[in-house]
Amino acid sequence: MNLSTAEYLARRTATETTAKNAEALTSQIRRSSRSVCLNLREAWAKRRYEAHVISKLTDCDGENSETESSLDFARDCGYITAAEHEELTATNREIGRMLGSIIKNPAPFLISDL
Numbered sequence: 001m002n003l004s005t006a007e008y009l010a011r012r013t014a015t016e017t018t019a020k021n022a023e024a025l026t027s028q029i030r031r032s033s034r035s036v037c038l039n040l041r042e043a044w045a046k047r048r049y050e051a052h053v054i055s056k057l058t059d060c061d062g063e064n065s066e067t068e069s070s071l072d073f074a075r076d077c078g079y080i081t082a083a084e085h086e087e088l089t090a091t092n093r094e095i096g097r098m099l100g101s102i103i104k105n106p107a108p109f110l111i112s113d114l
Contacts, residue, residue: 029071040056047110048111050107053110064092065096068089068093068096071085
């Protein structure tokens, strides 16, 4: 094997690994961000019980934080630009503020027994 063949194989392996890592991180971002929505829906369905609502909203907040961490990894690995990261994390933080607000005061979202 000559140097150019070895170099080609090394670059090809690195490119394939980078693509696989980017795909895996994209998949993780999709899963965690979807989980925010799914847990929010579950909180809405359980709105008769304050403790259940707060529990599900806390799950939402955790998944939202996980999404932000994954976005940080994506930026640090060069999969997204700094501008894309800033836009996505600004939205992510706004969602976090909304969730935090509801967790602090869930009463307006609860339904009382008839």
